[in-house]
Amino acid sequence: MEIERDPHGDEADRADYFIESVIDDHVKEAMRKCAEIPPGNPGSCDFCGEESGRLVAGACGFCRDRYKLP
Numbered sequence: 001m002e003i004e005r006d007p008h009g010d011e012a013d014r015a016d017y018f019i020e021s022v023i024d025d026h027v028k029e030a031m032r033k034c035a036e037i038p039p040g041n042p043g044s045c046d047f048c049g050e051e052s053g054r055l056v057a058g059a060c061g062f063c064r065d066r067y068k069l070p
Contacts, residue, residue: 045063047063047067050062057069
């Protein structure tokens with residue numbers, strides 16, 4: 001939702017607009033990063049054999065960290 005602002009408002013208005021812009025940029029960046037998270041499937045890890053609620057490319061979170069897998 002876009003909010004129309006008077007670009008010639010007082011200093012407090014400009015500061016509020018700047019803060020909202022920065023927050024909006026950070027939220028958009030977080031949403032972009034979340035969209036890049038690969039989906040996972042439950043099952044048995046190909047590396048350690050343990051059952052996991054979320055496997056990515058056959059590896060559980062512990063093995064992805066341990067072996068520095070993507």
